[in-house]
Each structure stands twice: as structure tokens, then as C-alpha cells.
Amino acid sequence: MGIYLDNAATSFPKPKEVATAVYDFMVNNGTSSGRGSYKKAMQSDYIVYECRKLIGKLFNFDNPKKVVFTSNVTDSLNIAMRGILKENDHVITSSLEHNAVWRCLKTLERDINIKIDTVECSKDGITNQQDIKKYIKKDTALIVFTQASNVLGTIQPIREIGAIAREHNIPFLVDSAQSAGAMKIDVKEDNIDILAFTGHKSLLGPMGTGGLIINTDIDIKPLKAGGTGGDSAYEYQPDYYPNHLETGTSNVSGIAGLREAIKFLNKEGIENIHNKEKELTKYALEKLETVKDIEIYGPKDCEKMLSVISFNIKDKRPEDVGSILDQKYDIMLRAGLHCAPTAHSVIGTKERGTLRIGLGYFNKKEDIDKLVEALNNL
CATH class of the missing domain: 3.40.640.10 (Type I PLP-dependent aspartate aminotransferase-like (Major domain))
Structure with a gap:
């Protein structure tokens, strides 16, 4: 799926x-x-x-x-x-x-x-x-x-x-x-x-x-x-x-x-759910750092954030990257302003937008591995 x-x-x-x-x-x-x-x-x-x-x-x-x-x-x-x-x-x-x-x-x-x-x-x-x-x-x-x-x-x-x-x-x-x-x-x-x-x-x-x-x-x-x-x-x-x-x-x-x-x-258990998603977020942040020409926004610290990660790839439009991930790799994430232009003003992406990963309780580390592999093959 x-x-x-x-x-x-x-x-x-x-x-x-x-x-x-x-x-x-x-x-x-x-x-x-x-x-x-x-x-x-x-x-x-x-x-x-x-x-x-x-x-x-x-x-x-x-x-x-x-x-x-x-x-x-x-x-x-x-x-x-x-x-x-x-x-x-x-x-x-x-x-x-x-x-x-x-x-x-x-x-x-x-x-x-x-x-x-x-x-x-x-x-x-x-x-x-x-x-x-x-x-x-x-x-x-x-x-x-x-x-x-x-x-x-x-x-x-x-x-x-x-x-x-x-x-x-x-x-x-x-x-x-x-x-x-x-x-x-x-x-x-x-x-x-x-x-x-x-x-x-x-x-x-x-x-x-x-x-x-x-x-x-x-x-x-x-x-x-x-x-x-x-x-x-x-x-x-x-x-x-x-x-x-x-x-x-x-x-x-x-x-x-x-x-x-x-x-x-x-x-x-909410604590168990939080800990699992925190572990996934930490793993995702570490793996994403291996992607060429990536810029990750936010604290990049799983203790200070929930499982939402925004990023961009140098010289590539987030919409284009999102489309390739969907069409070629069947990976679904969101590109754009995410209905929060004020937050994008804070990070300087209001004109461009970002790609956003939203991890959930049913995600696995393998999902992140496949995303990172796809990003490295763009």
C-alpha cells in the first residue's frame, strides 16, 4: 500500500x-x-x-x-x-x-x-x-x-x-x-x-x-x-x-x-506511543543527514519536537520532489506551506515551501530507510 x-x-x-x-x-x-x-x-x-x-x-x-x-x-x-x-x-x-x-x-x-x-x-x-x-x-x-x-x-x-x-x-x-x-x-x-x-x-x-x-x-x-x-x-x-x-x-x-x-x-499507552515516535524521529533525523544537498528545518532534537520534520533539497522544488517520491517510489509526504504561512516565514520558506515528513505510530524504521534511499537517487 x-x-x-x-x-x-x-x-x-x-x-x-x-x-x-x-x-x-x-x-x-x-x-x-x-x-x-x-x-x-x-x-x-x-x-x-x-x-x-x-x-x-x-x-x-x-x-x-x-x-x-x-x-x-x-x-x-x-x-x-x-x-x-x-x-x-x-x-x-x-x-x-x-x-x-x-x-x-x-x-x-x-x-x-x-x-x-x-x-x-x-x-x-x-x-x-x-x-x-x-x-x-x-x-x-x-x-x-x-x-x-x-x-x-x-x-x-x-x-x-x-x-x-x-x-x-x-x-x-x-x-x-x-x-x-x-x-x-x-x-x-x-x-x-x-x-x-x-x-x-x-x-x-x-x-x-x-x-x-x-x-x-x-x-x-x-x-x-x-x-x-x-x-x-x-x-x-x-x-x-x-x-x-x-x-x-x-x-x-x-x-x-x-x-x-x-x-x-x-x-x-500514551507514553509508549510518544517514546516510539520519538525514537523514529531521532532515527529519521540521523538518516536524513546522509542525504546530499538536504536542508532540515527545526530543532533537529527529538526531545524538543514531535514527529514532524520539514526539509528541502538544494535547487529542487519541493512539489517536484514530492511528485517523484509518489510516482516512482510510492512514498507519500506533503509539499507546500502546510496551511501555516507564519511558520514558514520564521524559517524563510514562505515563497518556496518545504517537504514535510509526518511520522506516526504505525511507521517503521524501514519506511525511513526507503525514503532516504529514494532521496539519494533523485
Whole structure:
């Protein structure tokens, strides 16, 4: 089936249990959650509730009602940012954000005149948390940071940033698109007020799943209003969770798959997964250094990054290299800006882009060997 090295975009393959759960629900149940009192609808309710509990436990959060399901992390981030930020508010963010954060902030800057400050980082994507303090103002309404860059893999000092946010009573929103499932996340110890996650990357679940952990009492204005299955006579969106931010028919088949994915992660162990991917990253960095005319970006230290590696080959367009790897060697990785132009500005590749390796739990060292061999034969 070829060599898949694009796990930073979406993980593949998924555990078999995930696909089985999605299929089983669609074939043998297929009912809406929260919309009926008959047996199959109650089974749907339980699937959704149990998944909320499992996700909460994974992130050391003990209130399932404030585990809110969305369609993906972009949806989650938009709900949080648009629900918190008001006209003329000030927000602090990193220099490495994905467009899921950056485009939303720039749109709010245009539409409601919010002010944005980006915290500088090194060329390796390392942020000094103390730099955040100089940007804090009286009207700072939110700090939003990616936990790990989707271009460089660099892990950000989330716990320390969260402590600074708490000290100044500023809500702290974390984008865990690259980190959830790939490393331990503890919303309490890490001082995270709102955690945005997606199901289809390192959580190993289906596309179309994601959510928010609401570890705060701050008011988040709903982005949407509609049916919730309860209090139907009330004309406004309910003020209690999860209905406050969830509306419409839930993706129960996807949630059924995500539930099994979380069970798989628990069985394998997040620490074991992290250590395996860290070992693969270290091996890949060492092997890639043997490729002629290669330039590797980021910290090049598996202790400071997750399993995302960006690189270029001298005098070759990343798109051309990616096409050759696909067509000739059946090796799949991503070329371009990876929806994160600000991160590419940091490393000076905004005009060119890079090739990106996204290693996952099911990759092997042999995959890296074949990639390096192919690169040396370009």
C-alpha cells in the first residue's frame, strides 16, 4: 500500500477497531443521540457519553458535560475564539500558528477590530515564555498557542505560558492538533483553560471528529443555534454544557470510531506511543543527514519536537520532489506551506515551501530507510 508519511495531515492507517466501530454503528444502529427514548437511541446516547468520559480522562479532565464535540479542530478553534473575543479586544498568539488560528484572528481583526500580537520565536521554532509578558495589556482577552508546530514539530512551553495567563487572569486556548494522542496532555497541570483537539490525527480516530475541553467558567458565546434534543420550547441556545456549544445532529458514527480510538490509545499507552515516535524521529533525523544537498528545518532534537520534520533539497522544488517520491517510489509526504504561512516565514520558506515528513505510530524504521534511499537517487 506504499509508504505513508503524512500523519501530520491525518493519521493512516487507523486501528481496525475504529473502522469496525463506525461500520457497526451505521449498519446496526444509525440513530441520533439525544433525540429519542427508544433502546437504540439510548445506545447512541451512551456511545457519545462514554466517549466524552474517555476523552476527559485522557486529558485529566473530570467533567464530561464540558467535553464538547465538533467536526474538527478548526471548528473547535473558531467556536472558542469567536465566542470569546469582542470588538477591540487584544489577543496574543505564537509565530507558528496554523491557518485554523491565524485566518480566524485576521478575519476578526478586519471585522471587529481586534488587536493581535505575535510572540517571536527562534528559527527552530522555540518560544521563550517570558517574552509573552511584554505583550500583556489591560484589554488582553485571550492567549492562543499551538502546542506543537505542524511545520517544525517544535513543542511550545504550554505549562509555563498557562501559568503566566493564570497570573494575569487571561483565558488560555491551546491548539492540540499535532499533540493530542502524541504526548501527555494534562489540562490541570498544564494550566489549560480551553483545549481544542481533532480526532483524526494522533488520536487515531475518524475524520469529522474533534472537540473542546472547557476547563473554565468564562462565557463562550455560541457560534450556532439550533436543535439540541432538549428544552425545545426555549427559544434560545441553552446556557448549559454541552448543549451551549453543540447543536444539530451529532456525528455519532464518527464518535463511535473515536471512542474505540481512545480505547486503543489507552491500551497502548500514551507514553509508549510518544517514546516510539520519538525514537523514529531521532532515527529519521540521523538518516536524513546522509542525504546530499538536504536542508532540515527545526530543532533537529527529538526531545524538543514531535514527529514532524520539514526539509528541502538544494535547487529542487519541493512539489517536484514530492511528485517523484509518489510516482516512482510510492512514498507519500506533503509539499507546500502546510496551511501555516507564519511558520514558514520564521524559517524563510514562505515563497518556496518545504517537504514535510509526518511520522506516526504505525511507521517503521524501514519506511525511513526507503525514503532516504529514494532521496539519494533523485
